[in-house]
Amino acid sequence: MSALPLHQAGHRFGDRDALTGLSFAAAHGEVVAMVGLNGAGKTTALRVLTGRLRPDRGTARVLGEDPATMRPTTARRFGHVVGAALVSGDLTVVENLRSAASLHGLPRADVEHASADVVHRLDLDAWADAPARTLSAGNAQRLGIACAVAHSPSALVLDEPTSALDPRGVVLVRELVRSLADDGAAVLVSSHHLDEVARVADRVVVVHGGRVVGELAPGDEMERRFFAMVLAADAEADA
Amino acid sequence: MTALGTALRVEALAWRRSTVQRLSTALVLVLVPLAAVGLTALARSGTVVGAGAAKLEPYATGDLATTQLAAAGQILSVSMLIAVGFALAATFGQPLADGRAGACFGLATPRPTIAAARCLVVLGRALACVVPALGITAALAAVTSSGLGPEAWAAAGRGLAAGMLGAGLGVPFAAVATATRSPLATVGALIGVVALTQMVVLVGGGSWFPYAVPSLWTGMGGAEAAAGIGPAGLLLTAAVAPVGIAVVTRQWHRLTDV
Numbered sequence: 311m312s313a314l315p316l317h318q319a320g321h322r323f324g325d326r327d328a329l330t331g332l333s334f335a336a337a338h339g340e341v342v343a344m345v346g347l348n349g350a351g352k353t354t355a356l357r358v359l360t361g362r363l364r365p366d367r368g369t370a371r372v373l374g375e376d377p378a379t380m381r382p383t384t385a386r387r388f389g390h391v392v393g394a395a396l397v398s399g400d401l402t403v404v405e406n407l408r409s410a411a412s413l414h415g416l417p418r419a420d421v422e423h424a425s426a427d428v429v430h431r432l433d434l435d436a437w438a439d440a441p442a443r444t445l446s447a448g449n450a451q452r453l454g455i456a457c458a459v460a461h462s463p464s465a466l467v468l469d470e471p472t473s474a475l476d477p478r479g480v481v482l483v484r485e486l487v488r489s490l491a492d493d494g495a496a497v498l499v500s501s502h503h504l505d506e507v508a509r510v511a512d513r514v515v516v517v518h519g520g521r522v523v524g525e526l527a528p529g530d531e532m533e534r535r536f537f538a539m540v541l542a543a544d545a546e547a548d549a
Numbered sequence: 550m551t552a553l554g555t556a557l558r559v560e561a562l563a564w565r566r567s568t569v570q571r572l573s574t575a576l577v578l579v580l581v582p583l584a585a586v587g588l589t590a591l592a593r594s595g596t597v598v599g600a601g602a603a604k605l606e607p608y609a610t611g612d613l614a615t616t617q618l619a620a621a622g623q624i625l626s627v628s629m630l631i632a633v634g635f636a637l638a639a640t641f642g643q644p645l646a647d648g649r650a651g652a653c654f655g656l657a658t659p660r661p662t663i664a665a666a667r668c669l670v671v672l673g674r675a676l677a678c679v680v681p682a683l684g685i686t687a688a689l690a691a692v693t694s695s696g697l698g699p700e701a702w703a704a705a706g707r708g709l710a711a712g713m714l715g716a717g718l719g720v721p722f723a724a725v726a727t728a729t730r731s732p733l734a735t736v737g738a739l740i741g742v743v744a745l746t747q748m749v750v751l752v753g754g755g756s757w758f759p760y761a762v763p764s765l766w767t768g769m770g771g772a773e774a775a776a777g778i779g780p781a782g783l784l785l786t787a788a789v790a791p792v793g794i795a796v797v798t799r800q801w802h803r804l805t806d807v
Contacts, residue, residue, distance in 0.1 A: 415657025
């Protein structure tokens with residue numbers, strides 16, 4: 311069973327179609343990357359998958375449950391960063407991590423260890439006691455991801471997880487994502503960076519016009535193959 | 550630990566660190582006692598004449614400490630409404646306006662529980678401010694008068710209850726902030742309710758209108774209006790906070806498109 315399936319999702323914002331029958335799935339142990347141009351529907355799809363938006367049609371499931379109404383026992387195994395993370399600017403890095411781990415259902419006895427572990431994994435030790443609002447954009451993004459994974463989720467959704475990161479941060483997040491998947495988690499990431507997704511993803515799905523228009527095999531000339539796929543989808547839509 | 554316990558602990562930490570909380574606590578603890586004592590002193594100084602003197606007349610006579618504590622209760626009844634209303638406009642409206650509320654989805658701690666905890670923390674902190682604000686006023690009254698008699702303590706008790714009722718009246722603005730998804734619109738609604746309260750009092754409906762009850766009960770509308778506030782009006786006013794929490798919890802259960 312797929313951990314993160316989206317089936318025939320459709321949604322309109324006013325008179326604009328955001329999703330037009332979008333379907334894909336991420337299985338346990340797999341990193342699936344979703345790539346597409348701005349406005350393709352990636353973030354809308356991720357909002358549906360995290361329960362933040364109920365689609366006009368179609369279904370979303372996280373670990374077998376509707377993400378909008380999932381039980382706490384299921385939510386305990388889920389993590390996400392779509393847009394703003396579970397971070398308060400007034401709290402320090404460590405306080406944010408402890409709060410996030412608690413809200414994700416980690417037992418109180420485990421919160422301290424889990425927070426310290428993820429601080430170290432994402433190289434945030436130097437800022438552990440700094441208020442989150444004082445962090446650079448890159449460190450804030452790493453903190454957001456840390457808050458989403460402090461409880462070691464079995465299903466993880468990340469929207470543009472490396473958009474503000476320096477090369478070292480990109481490597482850290484890549485290693486984290488890969489290691490979670492190697493431990494059996496289903497990971498779905500959206501990205502504009504084709505080179506980056508080629509390094510981390512097992513599968514790359516191309517979203518355009520609110521639907522999946524194909525899959526790209528990670529490898530050479532991804533950019534050329536991506537644009538060929540998008541142009542073919544446009545031509546098909548115009549025909 | 551229960552989900553509510555977790556949410557209360559997390560929200561309490563966030564609220565303790567927040568600038569809005571630090572500023573509003575300092576303002577209540579400093580301004581309420583100073584205003585109560587200052588207002589009474591001004592009324593008794595004889596320096597204010599004309600319309601101002603007429604407004605200050607209730608504070609110009611009677612036992613000094615009782616008047617000071619009654620004035621503190623009147624100020625608290627309104628200032629706690631405004632403080633809690635502003636706080637909930639910020640803590641509910643801003644995360645919905647900038648999308649941070651989206652992070653509350655898909656958590657083991659359900660988002661309605663988080664919403665309820667946020668209301669309870671802000672309300673609890675506000676109630677915790679009422680006691681020291683009156684305590685400081687009582688200390689100032691003890692120093693500036695001949696001591697606190699039974700009437701003064703009764704005025705302090707009524708001020709305490711009025712401050713708590715006023716704080717509870719701010720809770721529905723969490724629901725307004727959730728519905729409008731805008732802190733500014735919520736503050737606008739708060740100002741609108743204060744203006745509406747003035748009109749309701751002018752037409753004589755204050756004794757049943759929850760937003761008028763605490764201030765009328767503490768004597769802001771005179772002794773006759775205070776005597777007109779019965780147990781039913783007070784109970785109705787006290788019911789506003791739990792109803793507000795129930796409404797905002799329901800809203801957060803149904804929340805979508807965040």
